[in-house]
Amino acid sequence: MENKNGNENSQSKPVKQYFEWGDIKWIQENNDLKKSKFLIGHVTLLPGQNQEEHNHSGDEQLIYVVSGQGEQWLNDRYNSLLPGRIYKTPPFAKHEVQNTGKSPLEMIIVYNIDKYDINQLIPAENILDNFYLEDPAKIIDVERLQKIQDKFSEDSYLGIVIKDIKGNLLTTPSNIPEFCKIKEKNMEKCFINKEFDKNDIVETTVYDCCYDVKRIMAPIFLGEKLVGTITCGPVIIKNPNPEVEEKIIKEYKEDGDQLLKAYNSLRRVSREQLYAIIETLRTMSNSIVETSVINFINKERQERTFQILKEAETRSKLERTLVETKMKVIQSQMSPHFLFNTLSVIGQLAYMNGAKEAAETTFALSSLLRTTLTKSLEFVSVNEELKYIKDYLFIQNKRFKDFIKTDIDIEDKVKDVTIPFLTLQLFVENAIVHGFKNMQKQCELKIKGEFLEDRIKLSVKDNGVGIPKERLDNISEEIIKSSGEGIGIGLTSLKSRLEYYYGKNFVFEIKSEYGNGTEVILILPINRKKEVK
Known part of the structure; x- marks a missing residue:
């Protein structure tokens, strides 16, 4: 135990404390706690009264019954006195x-301040080594801590304040005495709001407050990291000094009498009692740490278990979706109307212009279908995806008589990066089917790819009709909820695939202004979370 800024008289007079149930007269105190930690008192327990349940956290006690009769409960075990x-x-x-008798129960009590090493109550190894904590104080169970604090404050008749390392209150202060409230009212820094230097808080320490009043501060550690402090007090170790009382009256004038009355009601303790309080604070601190660490680890394990189960469910759902997609791939990626219109174009070309253009269109369609059937569940390079898109656009331009102008700008380093098959094609198809619907001007489509360190940025932009704001909000919501209708179905399915392969490590954004076109942006990491089996 360390005493900050305190010089105490080695001589002390007996101190008598009064309670509703009786009184204690301390008849022996020891000034040097390093040599001995014994305290002797004479207890008088009045007839019909009882000393309510209290904790002996930092001391052991011997009771010698002088006269009278009574009973005691010790850890819920009953004894006659x-x-x-x-x-x-x-x-x-x-x-x-x-006291169960008709006369006072007189007892001699001997306190021995126990020498337990509190650090041995908590395992020496740091069980948080496998966990990262940005703010360790956040794992403390504040509700439970408040209950422990209130109970200890009630048992010890002391005020308690618990703060984090920044000096913010972690709990509501308990049992703050009127003395401190008056000083705080006068804009003075009492132990409730007094700042501390975290470099000084390495062990439980006794500090001087004012007017011979002491406060005790104990650090709260998680592993080797200081996360907060427990401050307990105020207490008076020796009898009030008349000079101190005169000083209070003189300095506070109007509030002097009120402050003096509050000062005299502060708890008086011996040095041995003070040491017991300190040991209790250390026990309380370690109890907080132990409870918080256990709760934190259990919560982390629960979250990790839930994450594993969620990933398994997502994987199972995606696998079912992929099987269904493989069986219906032609229908889902190219509608029957598209196939019908394409075949009609082939017939018209064959009739009007001979076999050459019909053959080119047929070859493009054949390549399109072959790629769709063989690559439907695979990752392909951006370059392979572009070849597929070019076949698709070739057929569409034959249908719309070169009404679609395409600008493809893909950096060379991007072309070799693999992406889920039909990622860009979906954006291109949506632009043609929805963006260019009823267009009277030249349709323009821009496909761009950029390399961004460990990511690639892909975008498809059109000058089509755009999407009304309300509809765009609905599409975004449908994608987030993984359920959509119309244009949202394909995008929702794509988002689910991206989440499976990349987790949350991707960007999927739709920008659109009604009447001014739409841009879909996709930013993907080069290394994906899941490999394709």
Whole structure:
């Protein structure tokens, strides 16, 4: 234990404390805690009264019954208290005493401040080594901490404040005495709002506040990282000094009498009691740490288990979708209307212009169908995807008589990167089917690919009719919910495939202005999360 800024008189007078149930007169105190930690007191418990359940967190106690009769509960075990007998209360025990007789129950109590090494209560290894914590204080169970704090404050008749490393309150302060409230009202920094230097908080420390008042501060560590502090007090170790009382009256004038009354009501403790409080604070600190760490690890394990189950469900759902897609690939990627119109074009060309253009169109269609059937479940290079798109556009231009002007600008490094098959084709098809619908001007389509360090950026832009804002919002919502209608179905399916292969590590964006065209942007990592089996 360290004492900051405190010089105490080695002589101390007996201190008598009064309670509703009786009183304690401390008849022996020890000034040097390093040599001995014994404290002797004379307890008077009035008839019909009981000392409510309290904790002996940092001390053990011997009770010698002088006169009277009573009973005690020690960790829920009952004993009669009879004159001439000695009873022992071990450290970290719950204790309650009651006077069952008609005369005062007189007892001599001997406190021995226990020498347990609190650090041994928590495993030495840092069990957080396998977990990353951006803000360790966030894992503390504040609700449970508040209950522990309130209970300890109630048992010890002391105010308690718990803060994080930045000085912000982690809990609501408990049992703050009137003395501190008056000082705070006068814009003074009491122990509630007093700042601290985190470099000084390495062990439980006693600090001077004011007017011989002390406060005790204990650090809260997670592993080797300081995450907060527990401050307890205020207490007076020795009897109030008349000079201090005069100083209070003189300095506070109007509030002097009120502050003096509050000052005299502060708890008075011996040095041994103070040490017991410190040990209790250390126990409390480690209890907070242990509980918070266990809760954090359990939560992390639950989240990881849920993530694994979710991935398995997503994988199973995608596999079912891919099987269905393979069986219906021609229908889903090129509608029956497209096939019908294409065949009609071939017939017209064969009739009007001979076999050459009909043969070219037929070859393009054949290549399109062959690629669709053989590559439907695979990753292809951007270059292979472009060849497919060119065949598709060739047929569409024959249908619309070169009404679609295409500009393809793909960087060479992008062409070798693999992407899910029919990714760009879906954007191109949507532009032609929806964007160029009822267009009276030249239709323009721009396909662009850029290399961005460990990613590629692909975009398909048209000068079509665009998408009304309300419809664009609906499409975006359908894609997010993984359910869509019309134009949203293909995009929703694509998003599900991208999530499977890339996780959340991709960008999928649709920009559109009604009457001014649409641009679809896709940014993909070069290395995907999942490999194709």
